[in-house]
Amino acid sequence: MTVTREGRICSFCGEPGGPGTDLPLVGGLGAQVCARCVDDFHEMLHDEDLMAAARSAFPWESMTDAELLATLPMIMASAEQNTAFAHEWVDLLRTRQVSWAEIGRALGVSRQAAWERFARKSGDKGATA
Template structure:
């Protein structure tokens, strides 16, 4: 699995990871130190929590919303890559496609179609 920060981004602000940006996370989502600090500061008092209880997109302009869409898709791609790495790890451990499909609530065939070819392409290009 790719465990480097440089290939990841903060799932909250889209800042790329690297030597200057520490990232922490799990299950594909990552968060930078600045966002951790911001979330901590903004969740300390009931007044601040109430002030931030409206969705941020309500105050965003149409151009701002459009600008966020590529970042949202990059975050989704990051999560999908993590899922692919996880399935590849399961398959390396000889977990069957049927078992993986069962925990995902889909058939063996469906999970194979979704993940087998991506892992094969990745291995072929590496």
Template sequence: MDFDSANKSCSFCGFQGTSETRFAGGLGAMMCVDCLEFYHHKFSSPERLETISRPPWDKMSDTEILAKLPLIADTATQVNGFLGEWVQMARERNLSWAEIGQALGVSRQAAWERFAGSKVRKNSSTA
């Protein structure tokens, strides 16, 4: 798996990591230290939590909404890459395409078609 933080970005603010960046996260979503501190502060007391009554996009202009679209697309790419790495790990553990497909809610064939051409190294004929 790719542990290089320079290849990751914060799923909350879009900050692009560097080799020195530390991210918290899992399942493909990453959070930079600034966002971690911000949300920790917001969620650390009921009074502060009450200040989050509406989603932030409700107050955004059209220009701000459009500016966020590439960041959301980058996050989707990052999560999809993480999924591919996990499928690769599953194949390296000799889990079958049928098992992977079942876990993803798709057929064995659909899982194989989506992931066999990526970095998955195991024999694709394994059922």
């Protein structure tokens, strides 16, 4: 089981990136960030005026309803990407023979709850220890 960046989107701007694109992605824990967003954040962190503006208000406070609605699919795509990453991570653990009990313990749920959430997607039918 290999976890890749292929088919991922930037969790910040929503642009597709990764292998086969002109937009490199880096990150972890499901969140991915593109080089452009890294550059933008770097510029903001080193410019007092930009930092002051960023601290003063959240961007959504000045967005129109249409802008908020247009952003919602990107938010959902990022959430779905994180959910898919969690499934890939559990698949990786299962290929390493990590038990459902251990996975459940790490998630703070029972073995059965972990299996019910992740086994159907991974195709892993084994509910053993």
